Amino acid sequence: MAEFLQLVFSGLTVGVVYALVAMGFTLVYNASDVINFAQGDFVMIGGMGTVFLASAGIALPLAALIAVLAAVVVGLLLHRLAIEPARRATPVTLIMITIGASIFIKGVALIAFDKQFHSLPAFSGSDPIAVAGATILPQSLWVASGALALFAGLSLFLKKTLLGKALLATAANRLAARLVGINVAAILALAFGVSAAIGAVAGILVTPITLTRYDVGTLFALKGFAAAMVGGMGHPFGAIAGGLAIGLLEAFGAGYVSSTYKDAVAFLAILLVLFVMPRGLFGGRSVERV
């Protein structure tokens, strides 16, 4: 039982991060139908940016803030310089553009930072807290509460502010949104900016536990993408559920099957989900419009 609980804790910790990345995928996808494979690199920018700013003598909270802003700038530039000029390209071409962007960001990070793994000090000590025979790291609580705050903030933003409602309207129907006077291009930029910020915050929260390097983005992008797909692309709750599910599957796979095959366990589970529900857990019935 203690082992089970331990696996649940560690699964939920990484699952929350996957959920945040999946949320970024979902935001951008809903606003623009683009799958942004550079989503994972925002996580890296958040983590690496904070590490390097902090080592330059800037106080940790300020360093974190600057790193998040840097990620937002990268997200906005990505939208303005790479996605906007290719608006009419096919989905596969758009995927390749964002993959190119991801390789480019990693390449620049390699030059700007270095090839080493880096860590941040845990925000409030690293003494494990004992819970019913299992232990939990204080940083895991930071990750969980940070993610909760982000989800709540995002939900409030979408439902209560005019800008958020404009984003939802754009996601629902771009043409109709334009007809009622919404600046769709600005909304798409907003989606990229917000998803970059979410990714960067996730990166800062999780770096004390998982470490960071210039190329950690790839794995986060793969897992976040998988989480978004398992949940059903475009559904915010699906993204959260998918992220937690993949985190838990990975932890159970590592604990009960084999730690080398934890990724395989997660992906096999995804394949099974998709066979039964071809549009993901929250995707509804498969209906094709002709």
Place this chain on the structure above:
Amino acid sequence: MMLAAAFTSRRGTLLLLVAVMLLVPLVAPSSFYLRVAALVWIFALAALGLTIVMGYAGQVSLGHAGFLGIGAYAVAIGPRHLALDPLLSLALGALLCGLVAYLVGKPILKLKGYYLAIATLGFGLIVALVLASESAVTGGPDGMPVARLSLFGWRVTGALTWYWVTAGALLLGALLALNVEASPTGRALRALHDSEIAAAGAGVDVASKKLAAFVIGAVYAGIAGALLALMNGLITPETAGFMHSIELVAMVIIGGLGSVTGAVVGAAFLVVLPQALTSLQEYEQAVLGLLIMVFMIFLPSGIVPTLRRLVLERAS
């Protein structure tokens, strides 16, 4: 006129390919360039397979390097652990690729668009993971050496020999792909690419045609992987990795989706470019990413269709 013919007819495509193949050894200043050219032919073969899946049938595969890995490890494992002849291992590896593609493709080709993308991505990831983890058989993350290929007592070695072996393989592959394109199956694939429902309405067995394209594409990649392993004499799990899958897709799209020439040009571009960029050292990755972006943004239909349009406009 000749240029226009090279872009439009089957025979023209093959003649152009043969002409380039004959020309390269004449102008290559050293055996290094021949090796790079042989790599181009090998990856062009794999990209051709993916062209049949993505270009003809319109099905995304983000895990195609998985088949590259299966083919490569077949010629590494066969001779070493099962005492099989390398050539027989190559054939068995290609067969295995086809079989795996059939078993995996049957359920996952029901998925569409991004869902198919994530399923194929998962498949590629699992193959790479198995190859990296089963150290007893595969040598783990460091990979394993591959026994030399010998054909009827003649040892296949040297840059020029490999150049011709790979060129011959690509030529056969191109011939077959062009025939598939012109066959009833090719027409059925293009029909379902445009609209699955319309194709089904016209009597195309959509599921089995998609599966056929996936199996053929997998066999191409498997043979390419085997040639890669035999030529390099060493193989690592990275062959099957995600980045390789992405590179294959980039080759197919940058060259021009759906044409044999496109696959070859795309492969040439993405094989030669990193070689040219190694002098840039740490800037290599950034420049590579930037170039992929620039090509996709400004030439979204790919190099070959853009050239073809220019040539045909001039000819008319």
